Amino acid sequence: MNSNMDSQRKINVLVVEDSVSSYKAIVSVLENFGFIISSERVEWKEEFQKKILEKHWDIVISDYYLPDFDGKYVIHRTKEINPELPIILITEFIPEEAASEYLNLGASEFLPKSSIIKLPFVVNRELEALRLKQSQKKAWEMLVHGEEILTRSQKISHLGHFEVIFPENNTLWSLELYRILGYDFSEVPSMEKVWSLLDEVDKKNIETVWKEVTSENTSKEFVFHLNTRHSRKKVNLWLEAERFDENRFRIFGTIHDISDVSDLESSIQLNEQLFKGIFNNSSQAIFLLDLQGHIIRMNRNSVLSFERNEADVQGLELISSIFSESDEDSIKKLTYGMKLSLKNQTFEVFVSYRLRDGREKYFDCDFYPLNDPYGKIIYIVLEAKDITEKIVLERAYAQAQKLEALGTFAGGIAHDFNNLLTPMMAYISFLNAEWSKNESNDMIQKSLPAIEGISKSLDRAKNLIQQILTYSKIDHSSSKQLDLRDQLLQVLNEVKFVSANKVALFTDLGNEPAYIDADPIQIFQILSNLYENSLFALEDITNPKITISLSKVTYEKSDLVQVGFMKNTEYWKLSFADNGNGIPKEILDKIFDPFFSTKGGKGTGLGLSIIYGIMAKMGGTIMVESTIEKGTRFDLYFPAWKAMV
Template sequence: MDSQKKLNILVVEDSVASYKAIVSVLQNFGFVINSERVEWKAEFDKKISENNWDMIISDFYLPDFDGKYVISRVKEYDPDLPIILITEFIPEESASEYLNLGASEFLPKSSIIKLPFVVNRELEAARLKQSQKKAWEMLVHGEEILTRSQKISHLGHFEVIFPENNTLWSLELYRILGYEFSEVPLMEKVWSLLDADEKSIIQSIWKQVMNENISKELVLHLNTKVGRKKVNLWLEAERFEENRFRIFGTIHDITDLSSLENSIQLNEQLFKGIFNNSSQAIFLLDLQGHIIRMNRNAILSFERNEADVQGLELISSIFSDSNEDSIKKLTYGMKLALKNQTFEVLVSYKLNDGREKYFDCDFYSLNDPNGKILYIVLEAKDITEKIVLERAYAQAQKLEALGTFAGGIAHDFNNLLTPMMAYISFLNQEWSKNESNDIIQKSMPAIEGISKSLERAKNLIQQILTYSKIDHSTSNQLDLKDQLLQVMNEFRFASKNQISLFTDLGEEPAFIEADPIQIFQILSNLYENSIFALQEITNPKITIRLEKVSYEKSDLFQIGFMKNTEYWKLSFEDNGTGIPKEILDKIFDPFFTTKGGKGTGLGLSIIYGIIVKMGGTILAESSPGKGTKFDLYFPAWKAML
């Protein structure tokens, strides 16, 4: 007996003592009883439907009705609900009658001690009956589901018993084959729908399955009354006696599925074509911002392998090295996309080699037909070249404005120098005629000093004219390496016992088109800046390197507007105090200086103006405490003309 079995029992009894005896004997045998007592017919009719009763225990003789009414009323309410009659005054033949009417058991009140065993038995019987009922319902329901599933999936099955050759087709198989339900099922009728070559194949496989008890699967074409169909045939043999076996099989109509697969494949190809050939870098993200797909342009622009970042969160993986402002904008854009709103943002992106790119990014969502968000898309347009060109244009405008101003000053100053140079030339000619005159001889060093000062003033005007439209510099083809050697000899002399100068100029001549004076200006300005930065350094060092580079394999590729394919790269590096990042972009601006009152702010802007006019450029790298490096790119000539 199941101890602690909970029971909801309705006791139909006019005797309170009998009711308590029934409850007590059941509780003593481990049942947990929840019961109610009724004795009147109206009360019974009301209570029978108010609760989910597990059992009815009833006396036969009641004040205004009897046990016969109880049985009939309960059977109307629930035919499977057990009813136990307990009474002393009923003939045995009458008890049999009531059992036939539907009572589960009859007990004399003197035998009430047997009640727990009867209750337990009836509960087990009710449980078994309920299980059988559910099993039958499941069987019927399962058959219905199978029939409906086969109809929905266009899958029919058949079975052939040997040696009788008894054949059974499912209803869906009749539909697939195009036969009426009154047709006698025969596998020969199926084979008659096949093409000749496929018919010979299936007959061979059929024999093989019969002899070897194996399963086979293949695709066939059936010429049915309703048209040609493509089907998937699956066969399996099962032997259940020595001389008896069966072949079970399914025929799956995949005609529509095949067309659907072709459409899906076409759409997939179209998607891949548009996705991968887009001029934009595209990231497909899930709703948590994890990367699902990257198109070809995204892989090239961001220089990241899709397999390395797939499944990772976009912002924390791809844009982890971007500045704080860019990360905030990206996070905000993602939040708006999750609300079905679009968002455009300009962000920076740092490559693994330290180069910085700029992207114009658009966030938007992809929705299903019901408006539910399925994916988030980030489209990023590489605008690095545009940003660099805008900066170069702004720098050029600054230089042009300064050049106009400097040109006017240089013109007026040149007007002052011209007569002075003429007077000095006249004095040299006249005094050279009187070399014996002691006074004239004493004045000659002063005249020579004035001449040199005027010559330096002329060179200074040449520097100023570098900014102006009146550029009197003369460009010649020269060997940059030779020019460097000449200038470095002066550097070594000036820096003796103070600064270590290291060079790596290679063996190949470095032919460029330039003005030697301007080359001197470039190197002298860079050298003076390094001297200033190395003042407080214990082991000051300057390193100069010269090498030929190609446009596509150098840092020039990020600039995008360079014309030549080969350049001579001159690197000028020191281990000085370095330049803070926040002012690194301003160092080429005219009159911007980090030297306080000791500098004019024209040195680097002069270098920038000279090298841009030559068709090259200059890039700077610096970190506080780690020194500064300038990379100057000169358009390369193959040989001296």
């Protein structure tokens, strides 16, 4: 059996193609599918005419545009030599109507080069069709030349045939048809005797079909019932008309007794409907795989969960197609699960899956085999439960717990720090009072702006301490409508004044006011922290650059769809980007954790976690993207004032 299958996989392919790379791609995709290829490439008309006659070819695969001829000539010449030889056109630049024309001329299929992955299935289909056609032809020849074989075959299959010649109305029945109709062999055959066994409705239908067949010179097929002398039978009737000349023709037909298989077919159909119902209505995503891991079927839930069309991945290997963007650990687990299922074992695995738009999902997967009644594995099944929402909520809950602990801790520190600020503000007030008496002193006059700056910073620090205390109590009483764009400009003016770093700053803030509902102290805290973080990341960079942009986005058209539980429809997106060294991927998920710092001893690790907490309370969020040696970008999404409910 294996040698027979191998022989069916060996094919001689004539490739008419002027591109060597396209030729190699065709051969490669067929060999990867399991075909054993013996092929030759031609690109000139003279070569093609010679090669098409040299040997027996199983299939011809041709480009349409060739140096000195085209695909239309390939079709005509091939059909002249061997009308049954399949021809597949593969090209990219051909209009749809032209493709239909060439299919009508005799091409078996037309494929764009971008869909070459489907070529093996087309080739397999055409070869199977050719083998079937050849088998049918051989069977017909055997029937014509062996009446005994015909009779025995019809008796075994309960298939009888008849023939009526017009205008003579000469009628012939096969022996099996006598048995199906319940007539003795001595009866003179006539179609009226057949019609007498029909119900009235079926009789009218047959009369209509009979007229259609004789007038259109075509074939028809349908199912009806016969009321014979012995029983009521369900039969399949097939009719075909053949016209000899204008006035003379014959009708050939078969009547197949399908009574015995009717109940079996009903049972099979019922089981098929049950399978489809359970398969497609399952709450799990289900993939039905062959033993090589190729996708045979996907249920409705798998299409929705993985956002892949069944037609696009059918026949492809599951792990390398569906899970190609998953992390290395998930791919290893899936591969191991597949191996265990082939050993008749089940395996459960947790894997990640990345959608085409960058979103990440998480699935709890089960591999298990399907066996035939003898215990042989015939299919592999992968069931996947989408647990993305659970994972996201668990992570959000963990982050909330960290921030709650941070709030408690920050509240204690804020009380002590407030005690330190009180004498400092008193000293500044004393200096202001004393130095104002000596207004004529130039040195004092030059120092007054610095004293004023220190005083403002202390006021802001006091407000910040109050904000930390408020934050630790989860209090929103100080929020108000403000212009985020205006706040950002104020912060940039202040931090640039005191910053010693020579950093190129690029801004794209637009001209539209960006109204949000927030506390100005919290906004200052967010913006100054992000700016200082960018400066730290650029300390060792030759040409440091910070890019800040502000724009309004909608939920559906932004990266917020990755978050999944945002409530507003419009947001102000504020982006802080630098060209620093970037953040390693393995620690990127930790940067919002309290006390986690990448600054060594220079940072407390509280800045980003406080920003995360403030944004969450406002109904927004903060996201980060970073690439090593290219830089980092923080995207903050503030609920737009007009979008607030």
